[in-house]
Amino acid sequence: MAHGHKSNEKVVFVGDSRVRKRTGAPNTTPPDYSAYPGKSEAFIPNFLLKEWMVGVVVLVGFLVLTIAEPAPLGYPADPTNAAFIPMPDWYFLFLYQFLKYPYVAGDYIVLGTVGIPGVAFGALLLAPFLDTGKERRFYRRPVTTALMILSLISLFYLTKVSWDHYEHELAKTNTIPEHHLREERAREAAMSGQKDEQPVANIPIVDGDDPAMDILKAQCLSCHGTDMKGNESSGVPALRGVGDSHSKEELVEIITNGKGGGAMPSFKASLSADEIDQVATWLAKQKAE
Amino acid sequence: MLKGVYNWIDERLDITPMWRDVADHEVPEHVNPAHHFSAFVYCFGGLTFFITVIQILSGMFLTMYFVPDIINAYKSVDYLQHKVAFGGIVRGMHHWGASLVIVMMFLHTLRVFFTGSYKAPREMNWVVGMLIFFIMLGLGFTGYLLPWDNKAYFATKVGIQIAESVPYIGVYIKELMQGGEIVGAETLTRFFAIHVFFLPGALLALLAAHFFMIRKQGISGPL
Structure with a gap:
C-alpha cells in the first residue's frame, strides 16, 4: 500500500505517517509575487525594516502621549455615591x-x-x-x-x-471629573509644601474637646461631614489636617468671606468675629503630624 | 559556538524551513510604503499587533503590583501610579494602548473592507478578524473595572444592566459576569480572571489562526 501504482515511483511521506505528501495541490502554497508587476522584496529584513520605521513613529507618538497625560485615576469606588455620572470608555x-x-x-x-x-x-x-x-x-x-x-x-x-x-x-451639575479633581488636589498639596496627599481618614482630630467644636457642629459639619472628612465627590474639602495647608489668617478670610464663588458660603452674618477667630484658631491646629 | 548549537538542533528538528518561510516570503510592491506612500494603510494590521504586544508586556508588569480585591485594588493601582518607579509610565502605556489598539484595529478593518480583501478565498480570515475585534472590546470592558474607582464601578454597573436586558439569556450573562447579587468583590475577581486569562488566551489562539491564514493565502493583490 505504501507504494504508488508504479513500483519505481519515488514516494514522499509526511513525517513517518502513512499520509502521502500532496504534490501540486491547489491553494497550499502562497502565491508567487513575482507574478505581480513591480518590485517585491523579502519580508525579513528588507520589508520589516520599513514597517518598523512606521512602527517607531507610532511608538514615539504613543510614548509622548503616555508621558504627557498620565492614566486617569479617580477616587475609590463608592456604591452609595448617587451623584456620580456613569461613563463607559x-x-x-x-x-x-x-x-x-x-x-x-x-x-x-x-x-x-x-x-x-x-x-x-x-x-x-x-x-x-x-x-x-x-x-x-x-x-x-x-x-x-x-x-x-x-x-x-x-x-x-x-x-x-x-x-x-x-x-x-x-x-x-457643576461637577469636575474625579480624576481631574484628584490631580488638582495633589498638585495643590504639592505646591503648598505637603509631601504627599495623605489619606484623610488617617489624620486624627486634634483637641476634639475644644468649645470651638460646638460651633463647628452647628455651622460647618453639615457640609464638611460629621467626621470632618469632607465629601470628595461633591468637592467639599476635609477639615482634618486643614492646618497643614492653611494658616489661621487664611482660615479667617475663608470663613468670613467664603470661597469658590459661594460653594463655601460666607459666615459673616451667622458668626461673630470672635467666634470666627475661635474656629480659625482651632482649625489651624489641625495638622497631620 | 552559536552556529554549532543551531546546527545541532536543526539536524534533529529541521527548524530552518519554519523561520525561512516567514523571513523569505516576498512582499509585493503595492503594500510597500517605501514604493507607494499610500500603502501605509497596509501597516495598520502590523501596528495593531505591535500595540497588542505592548499591551501584553505592560499588562504582565502591571500584575506584579495589582491586587484583585475590593479593598486593595484601588490602593495597589494608586501605589503603582504614584509610588513605583516608572509605574505611571507602564500603567499609562496600558491605559492609552488600550485605546490605541482599538483605533488601529478599526483602521485595519476599514482598510480590509474598502479594498475588498475579505472576499474569496479570504472569508475565514475576515471572520476570525472580527472575532479578534470582539475579544478586544471584551478586554477593554473588563479592564475598565480593574482600578476600582468610581468611574470603573459605575460604567461596569451600566454595562451589566445593558447585558441583563437581553431576552432569555440576559440574567445568566449578568450572573456570569457579576458572580453575585451586586457588582462587588466577586465581580472584580471575575473580571480580573477574564481580562488576564480567558480573553488573552482566546486572543492568542485567534491571532495564531489569523497569521497562519495570511501566510497560507498571501496578502490580497493590487486593486
Missing part, C-alpha cells in the same frame, strides 16, 4: 448613546441591545458571505460601500452626541 459611547433613544429603550430595549446591534455586527461578521461579488474596488460596490459609510457616519455622530451630552451634564 469612549469606544462604547456610540452604543451607550444609541440606547438612550426612546424607540430602542424601555419597552423596545430588546431592539436596542440585541436587534439593531445584532443585525449590524452580524452583517459585519458575515460580510464576505453577503457581498460575494468578485469586484474588490469599493467604488464599484456601491451598496456595500454606502452601508459602511452610513454606519461610520452614525458611529461618529453617536459618539459625538454622547460626549457632548456628558460635558453638558458635567456643566449642569
